[in-house]
Structures are given as structure tokens and as C-alpha cells.
Amino acid sequence: MAEESEVPGVKKMKLLRCMDWLQKQNSLDMKKLSQQNKNDIQFIIQTNADRKNFLLSVAEDEATVPDGVYEPAIEPKAVPLHRLRTESLRLDCEWQACLWHFTDYEEFQKHIRNHISNLHVLKNDDSVEYVCLWDVCGHKTPDFNEMVRHINYHAYHARLLAIGLNGRATLNLARCKKDSSKRNQLPPLLSEHVCMWVGCEERFNCIQTLFDHVKLHIKYSERTLCSWAGCGLTFARRSLLSMHLRSHTGERLIACYHCGQHFACNRKLADHLRRQNVYPHSSYPCSVCGVSCATEYLLREHARQHVSAYACALCDMSAPTPAALAQHVRYRHLPAQHARTHACPHCPYRAVNSSDLRKHIPTHTRKKKRIKNEQLEDDISDEDNSEDEVKTPKPQKKYACHMCPEKHTKVFSRGSRLTTHLVNVHGAQWPFGHSRFRYQISEDGMYRLTTTRYEVLEVSKKIVDGYSGPKESLNTTFEFNVRQVAEATETAPRRFEITLKGDNEEKASLPMKTEKLEPPEGSVEITIDDVDEHGNVISSEVIYT
Numbered sequence: 001m002a003e004e005s006e007v008p009g010v011k012k013m014k015l016l017r018c019m020d021w022l023q024k025q026n027s028l029d030m031k032k033l034s035q036q037n038k039n040d041i042q043f044i045i046q047t048n049a050d051r052k053n054f055l056l057s058v059a060e061d062e063a064t065v066p067d068g069v070y071e072p073a074i075e076p077k078a079v080p081l082h083r084l085r086t087e088s089l090r091l092d093c094e095w096q097a098c099l100w101h102f103t104d105y106e107e108f109q110k111h112i113r114n115h116i117s118n119l120h121v122l123k124n125d126d127s128v129e130y131v132c133l134w135d136v137c138g139h140k141t142p143d144f145n146e147m148v149r150h151i152n153y154h155a156y157h158a159r160l161l162a163i164g165l166n167g168r169a170t171l172n173l174a175r176c177k178k179d180s181s182k183r184n185q186l187p188p189l190l191s192e193h194v195c196m197w198v199g200c201e202e203r204f205n206c207i208q209t210l211f212d213h214v215k216l217h218i219k220y221s222e223r224t225l226c227s228w229a230g231c232g233l234t235f236a237r238r239s240l241l242s243m244h245l246r247s248h249t250g251e252r253l254i255a256c257y258h259c260g261q262h263f264a265c266n267r268k269l270a271d272h273l274r275r276q277n278v279y280p281h282s283s284y285p286c287s288v289c290g291v292s293c294a295t296e297y298l299l300r301e302h303a304r305q306h307v308s309a310y311a312c313a314l315c316d317m318s319a320p321t322p323a324a325l326a327q328h329v330r331y332r333h334l335p336a337q338h339a340r341t342h343a344c345p346h347c348p349y350r351a352v353n354s355s356d357l358r359k360h361i362p363t364h365t366r367k368k369k370r371i372k373n374e375q376l377e378d379d380i381s382d383e384d385n386s387e388d389e390v391k392t393p394k395p396q397k398k399y400a401c402h403m404c405p406e407k408h409t410k411v412f413s414r415g416s417r418l419t420t421h422l423v424n425v426h427g428a429q430w431p432f433g434h435s436r437f438r439y440q441i442s443e444d445g446m447y448r449l450t451t452t453r454y455e456v457l458e459v460s461k462k463i464v465d466g467y468s469g470p471k472e473s474l475n476t477t478f479e480f481n482v483r484q485v486a487e488a489t490e491t492a493p494r495r496f497e498i499t500l501k502g503d504n505e506e507k508a509s510l511p512m513k514t515e516k517l518e519p520p521e522g523s524v525e526i527t528i529d530d531v532d533e534h535g536n537v538i539s540s541e542v543i544y545t
Contacts, residue, residue: 074090076165076167077166078169078170079166079170081170081266084167084170084254085163085254088103088166089103089105089159089162089163090165091105091159091162092158092162093108093111093112093158094134094135094184095112095134096133096135098115108155108158109152112151112152112155113151113152115151116147116148116151119131120133128142129141129142130143130144130147132150132151134151134154134184136182136185137154137184137185139186145192145205149189149192149205150189152206152207152208153186153189154184154186156207156208157186157255157262160253160254161183161256161257163253163254163255164254164255164262165257167254167269168257171266171270173269173270174273174276174277175258175273176257176258176259176272176273176276177258177277178258178259178261179259180258180260182260183259183260184260185260192204192205193206193207193209193210195210195214196228197217197229198227198488200217210249211251214245218238218245221238224236226241226248228248229488230488230494231248246264254266254269255269271301274294274298275298277294278292282294284299286302286303286306288306288454289441290440290441304320305320306320306454307455308453308454308455309455309459310322310325311459311462311463312325312333314332315333316463317332318455318459336350342354342356342357344357344360346361346364347364396413397413398412398445398446399411399414399417399418399439400412400446401418401426401448402448402449402451403422403426403428411446418437418439418449419436422449428449437449480499480500481498481500481501482498483496483497483498484496484497485497
């Protein structure tokens with residue numbers, strides 16, 4: 001009797017739950033129900049975002065590209081090097097819920113174009129946004145033509161990934177250890193792909209079509225002349241011209257299957273993977289900083305970073321690359337109103353670049369404090385759970401003063417403390433243009449002040465002879481008039497005349513007065529003109545013998 005009396009109670013409870021659920025469903029906003037398609041797309045986008053977060057949470061030494069649902073594990077195949085780009089390629093379509101794969105590149109491109117007609121659209125109040133559903137991509141744009149170029153680029157990039165996968169086995173390379181959550185994020189394609197061959201103005205929405213079009217120019221070039229606007233170089237063979245044109249078109253031949261970075265040749269991919277897999281028994285240490293390099297070639301490339309080949313015209317700073325010199329000028333010499341263009345949304349702070357802004361924004365939140373509290377709680381719980389475990393502390397860096405006597409050498413745990421000691425006790429100062437002291441590890445494991453700087457001889461002479469103390473910051477208030485003087489030809493780019501605006505505008509626009517020099521007695525006047533194929537005079541020079 002007890003069991004029979006309990007059955008109606010259970011049925012009544014289930015009925016109440018069903019009625020409660022129906023009541024909640026009927027109370028939903030009708031606007032949400034009308035956007036069912038939009039919610040489906042948001043679910044797919046959120047799935048891609050969750051996959052990215054999973055990839056970011058994996059440790060670097062265990063990182064890999066996880067397989068999708070029902071996606072077979074792909075192993076690289078070793079193929080002959082001269083057939084690496086044509087044989088045993090598995091071209092996978094990574095569009096959401098698409099399991100097709102191909103071996104023929106043309107069929108693969110046609111298949112990818114079919115996804116353009118199935119684009120998902122997010123409709124806002126007065127605008128439309130197209131969403132790319134390629135795996136770990138998430139690209140959005142209101143421009144339909146840009147989305148077409150973007151999807152076509154995915155087909156081209158997928159072929160490079162397939163080549164890079166087999167290239168890893170062919171070249172006997174280790175797996176990449178970088179973050180794979182951005183392996184399918186592509187460069188911006190805001191404009192059409194334009195052929196800049198002189199006399200050709202073809203435009204394309206597919207980058208592979210541009211590459212095929214340029215090959216026709218190479219095939220029918222009479223003197224193996226590069227007629228790309230402003231170039232004019234000639235080559236002995238068409239193969240060399242084809243390799244050169246990749247610098248104009250941006251064509252790449254191989255990509256890293258793990259992180260998605262693409263390269264112009266196999267050597268670049270090999271260097272990319274070898275840098276991440278340096279073995280102690282076969283490494284080449286740098287004599288300046290002690291960094292281990294995988295090959296002798298990478299050691300030479302690394303050593304260039306220690307040699308400054310470019311001098312600053314405003315101070316005695318020198319840099320190893322033009323980019324490093326431009327970064328120095330941007331931070332040290334440009335006025336703040338022109339250099340700091342990245343504004344913080346929470347305070348008046350403005351950063352020089354986006355990286356500095358990303359580091360600044362967390363200062364407005366309590367994220368760091370919360371993370372520290374969680375770490376302390378985890379440490380306390382670990383100590384309670386495993387009292388017998390002995391944690392090996394990480395060895396601390398030690399910074400030693402090179403100016404103190406050997407018996408009374410001061411050793412510090414931080415470089416900033418050694419900097420304070422050098423300035424206050426020994427009166428050390430860094431040259432104008434440098435922002436801080438730099439330290440390097442010594443043979444005994446101590447970090448000491450770097451007292452030498454490697455420079456090219458011409459740069460050292462320029463700094464010693466031409467430097468006369470700190471100069472004023474750059475003035476960026478000048479305005480200029482730009483006027484085109486000549487059109488581009490096969491051997492010369494377009495030429496422009498630039499004059500200064502302002503008070504001296506009239507003087508700058510007037511032609512300069514030139515005085516004719518009379519030749520010395522008994523000399524012969526020779527005029528040398530440089531002309532192009534069409535007879536246009538490029539430059540002229542008069543010589544007296």
C-alpha cells in the first residue's frame with residue numbers, strides 16, 4: 001500500500017515540473033524567439049571561441065591542433081622534395097560541419113566558393129554583417145566583396161598548410177610549439193588584388209587567380225624584365241624572375257601546419273621550427289649573450305641583432321634594424337600628441353602602440369589581485385593536501401656590480417636595484433638616447449652591466465663626428481604640397497615634386513636660380529644622358545675633361 005500511494009505523488013511532482021517549464025517558456029521575450037537563426041550563428045561563433053580558449057589553455061610543450069568532430073587524425077607523408085607541392089596533398093575544408101577533403105587544388109577551390117552562397121548573416125538595426133565560419137577564424141565584415149576575398153584566401157592558405165604538413169616529414173623537422181589558436185587567422189584584405197605590371201590594370205577577388213595571371217606576364221616577357229611598377233630589374237633566367245616577383249605579389253609557398261604562419265621558401269619553415277627545438281648537444285651558443293641557436297646559420301642571423309648598423313640623427317643612439325630605429329624615434333623624439341595615438345577608454349592615458357595599451361588596461365581592474373589571491377589559496381590547499389612534497393624553488397637571478405672591489409662585490413636580486421646602486425654610489429649614467437642599463441650573463445652565472453656596444457664603423461664615425469649633444473624633438477607641424485611630375489615607366493617609378501607650405505611657400509614654389517659655370521680653358525665638355533626604352537631622359541650629367 002505504501003508503494004501504491006507513492007506513485008501518484010511522483011506523477012504529480014513530474015506534472016508540476018512540466019507546468020513550471022511551460023510557464024517559463026511562455027514568459028520568454030518574443031524578440032528572442034524571432035531571432036532563432038541569429039542565436040544559432042552565435043552558438044557556432046561561441047563554439048569557435050571556446051575552442052580558441054581551450055588551445056590557449058594548453059601548455060606550449062603539449063600544444064597541438066585538436067581534431068574536430070569525426071575528423072581523422074592526419075599524419076605527415078614524406079614525399080620527394082621536387083614533388084612536395086603537388087603530391088599526396090590532403091586539402092581539408094575546415095568550414096563548420098563540412099567534412100570534405102580533396103587532393104586536387106582546382107576542385108578544392110570550387111568547393112570553397114560554394115560556401116560563399118551559404119554565408120550566414122547577422123542583421124542589426126540598420127546594417128548587415130557577414131561571419132566567416134571557418135575553424136578558429138571568426139572574421140566579421142559588413143563588406144561582401146571583402147568576405148569573398150577572405151574565403152578564397154582560406155583555400156589558398158589551406159593548400160600551404162597541407163604542403164607544410166608533408167614538408168615537416170620530408171625535411172625531417174620537429175613539431176611546432178607555438179599557439180595554434182590563430183592558425184587560420186588571415187591578413188586583412190580590404191581592397192582587391194591588383195596586378196601592377198606596367199600596362200595591366202587587372203583586378204581580382206581571388207589571390208590564386210592573381211598569381212596565375214602574373215605567371216602569364218613572366219611567360220611572355222621578352223627580356224626577362226620585371227615590369228612591375230617602379231622595378232625594372234632584369235634576370236638571366238625566367239625562374240629567377242618568377243622568384244623575384246614573389247616579393248611584389250606576396251606569394252608564399254609553404255606554411256606551418258600548427259601555427260599557420262606562411263613562408264616564401266622551405267628554408268624559412270625549417271628555421272621557424274628549428275628555433276623552437278634547440279638541443280643542448282647540437283646547439284651553437286652566442287658569444288655575446290649566451291643564447292643557444294640550432295644551426296650555424298641561425299647563429300649568424302642572431303649575431304646581427306648585436307651589431308648596430310643604423311644611427312639616430314638626433315642623439316647618439318644606434319640600432320641594429322630600421323624598425324628598431326623607428327621605434328626609438330617614436331618613443332624618444334616624437335612629440336606626445338603625435339606619437340601617443342592609442343587612447344585608453346577608462347582614463348586620459350594614451351599609449352604609443354597597441355601593445356602598451358593592452359598592458360595598461362588591466363590596471364583599471366582587480367584582475368591581477370584576484371589571480372594572486374587564487375594562487376595563494378591554491379598554494380595553501382596544496383600544502384595541506386601534500387605536506388610531504390618538497391617543491392624545488394627556481395634559481396633566482398643575481399646581478400653583480402662590476403665597479404665594486406672583488407672582495408666587497410655587491411650582489412642584488414633585481415636589475416633595478418643594481419641600476420640604483422650604479423647611479424647613486426658610482427655615479428654611472430647612460431648615454432643620451434638610451435632608456436636604461438642593459439645586463440648580460442657572465443661565465444660565472446652572474447648578470448653584469450653591458451659595457452660594450454658593437455657598431456658598424458661608419459655608424460661609429462657618424463656618432464663621434466656628428467653628435468653635438470641632445471637635440472630638440474622632431475617638429476611634425478610642417479605641411480607639404482605634393483605634385484606629380486612624371487608617370488611610371490617600365491624602368492622608373494612615378495616621380496613627385498614636394499614643396500613646403502607656409503611662410504616660405506612662394507619661395508619654395510619658385511624655380512631655383514642656377515649659375516652656369518664656365519668650363520676651364522682647353523677642356524672638352526661631355527654630356528651623359530640616361531634614357532629609357534621610350535627615349536625619355538631620366539638623368540643628365542656634364543663632365544669637363
